[in-house]
Amino acid sequence: MPADQKPTASVWTRTRPGRREHLTREQIVAEAIRLLDAEGVEELSMRKLGTRLGTAATSLYRHVASKDELIELVVDDVYGEPDLPAAVDAARWRAAVTRTATELRAMTLRHPWIAPELGQVGLVHIGPNAMRMSSALLAQFEAAGFGADEMDQAMGTLMAYVIGIATSEAAYLSLIARSGKTEQEWVADLRPAFDEAAREHPRLRAGSSARQDVHPQRIRDDNFAYGLERVLDGLAARLTP
Template sequence: MTEQALSVWTRQKRGREQPALSREQIVAEAIKLLDADGLDTLSMRNLGKQLGAGATSLYRHVANKDELIELVVDEIYGEIEVPEAGAASWRASTTVCASSVRAMILRHPWVASVLGQIGTSYLGPNVMRLSDRMLALFEEGGFGLEEANLGLSTVLSYVIGWGINEAAWMTSLARSGLTEREWSARMEPAAREAARSYPRLNRLYEMAALTSGEETRQDEFTYGLDRILDGLEKRP
């Protein structure tokens, strides 16, 4: 009995590839489907139709949908910008990278529902490249390798957690067919009524009315990232 591979990154490629269809084509088309319609509509059958091929043709390259998800997640990680070590200060370069991770998640909001399910994503070549280059940034900032790994994990945990929540909100907003301003306008009367007995929340709602949703989200993301970087800079 053939032992089942635990991940697309641990499975040996088949000797013969179908020349009319490549893994790269499959991954690119899968990302298009996911961006357009979300995770629920992705299936090997639907993907095969988009590519003009039968589902069996896809199985020459990926064993199942789980492997396909591993591939598409690694592909979009390749979009993340990581400055070369020494191109700017450690903090500035880390901020660029963190902002790029957030932007990637917002471009592909479906990824919010799969990141926690892919325990082997760290084996993908783009994730490996991202991790190694970010470790180099931390080393440039005076971190030893082990501490650089801890610092990197802390930053990415914050950014990915923030991005997942933000992507979930943007997905819900898109389903409603409303803009953020329209949503806020509709919800404001109910929110103010609910907060009437809570003075601090009431003041926050009044302050929030002065800014747009996008501006607020950006400011809150930047605040959290800056406080994490402050702590890392002041480490003993």
């Protein structure tokens, strides 16, 4: 690196304040997640967070240099929620990857605000939980038989699918939450308008009618599982001699 070029700044590479501080980084992150879960990322500010913690925003800046750094920290903390398989063998790699993907989707739906952040932060995130997640996924693909040159691509393909579908689901569920209705009520209220709009589109009408009595959450779960299986089918085909 040239002498006049500074290293990339990251919350993970800066020295943390001494332990005598009355407020810790962990307390800040935990309260930020509660705020985000309740109000969304648009309402997150250092001033509001300081008020919730009973301190001035300036005290937070001793631990976190900016809102962007705070987002890095909360995303990594949430990445620590999934329960990852401890070990994987070649016979069970698909089950392990399916479990990890399902846990990632559930994590995203528990914290809808995180969905767009995963795409922005995930490419450069070096937090310990994100690294642990990536390492566990790579181990699963290595057990499957992927070479070192293809494990990263297999993992990236899986993550693109999970984050993509979970982002759509999170936005959909947030819209319903703002309506004050349950998902079942919201879908039932929308159905007459959909049926009317689909009168000239028989394929849309047939698909909707076939699942009319299925709970919407079950439909979402089935759709996720179907897509995940097809992604894994495609990846498994790469392993065929």
